[in-house]
Amino acid sequence: MFSLAEQWRIEDSKRRAPDLVEHWNERSVTYANHSHSGYAESFIKKMDLAQVKLILDMGCGTGSLAIPLAQRGYGVIAADFSSGMLDQLRQYAQEKNIHLIEWKSGDDLRSLRCLEGGFIAVVLLGWDDDWASFGLMQDSVDVAISSRSLITHDMEDSLKKLSRVASKRVYVTVGTGISPRVNPDVAKAMGIHLNKHNDALFVFGIAHELGYEPEVSYIHSPRKKLYNSRNEAYHSLLDTMNYVSDKDLQVDPHIAAQRLSDWLLVHLIPAEEKGKWCLDKPYLVPWAFLSWNV
DSSP states (O other), X not given: OOOHHHHHHHHHHHHOOOOOHHHHHHHGGGOOOOTTSHHHHHHHHHSOOTTOOEEEEETOTTTTTHHHHHXXXXXXXXXXXXXXXXXXXXXXXXXXXXXXXXXXXXOOGGGGGGXXXXXXXXXXXXXXXXXXXXXXXXXXXXXXXXXXXXXOSOHHHHXXXXXXHEEEEEEEEEESSSOTTSOHHHHHHHTXXXXXXXXXXXXXXXXXXXXXXXXXXXXXXXXXXXXXXXXXXXXXXXXXXXXXXXXXXXXOHHHHHHHHHHHHHHHEEEOSSTTOEEESSOEEEEEEEEEEEO
């Protein structure tokens, strides 16, 4: 009988191509920083930050959590395998006058604990890299977080790494159903059938197999995307077909494209922001928020 960790690797191999750093570098310029979003505030509100000084934000992206945490006076090690994402984080942090530190392999992590006030130590680091070479060893930080970036092929190893480096607690968010990049109203209009995934259940189960007692709650994050033109909206939403398998598509791509075009005539409206367009109804993305003591 397979363990949940083994079942996850089998499931992940069937449905998802490996993450390519080139893909995320290219997309990084389109990512806004949502450090003041309802999602970021909800995530931080759920954290117990008593007696916490140093935080690892693994898969930090453009800094949607690292920046508000640093603004609150915490030291944050912001790690991502995408140099493009880290470039965006640096830009946003500089705009907010946050103290930035460039972290690299061989640096002594103990020096960060001597610093006062909020800061962000930026490090190019992936899930599969040697964390110890960057000073991330047993109990190196107070808490470790991974926001919407934990879906790795070796989930067990990722959870072990987060739990090993944290001395107090681990906090993660993962999707609870369909891809957060897919608007279910758009998919329905195009005739695309969506299968729900069990990512959150796997994270819970694997963490439990490792001996932890994960607690679960939820964050419902409204998503409203702005477009510069009707044409941009159409082509962006047409990408919905790229986030589902051929089995889930169940409709001719040309028919799906025409259905989308017709649907947007009704549901794409001028946004409050001048010169922008948006859908007439934002959609809520549910995220499972899991945490456990280490």
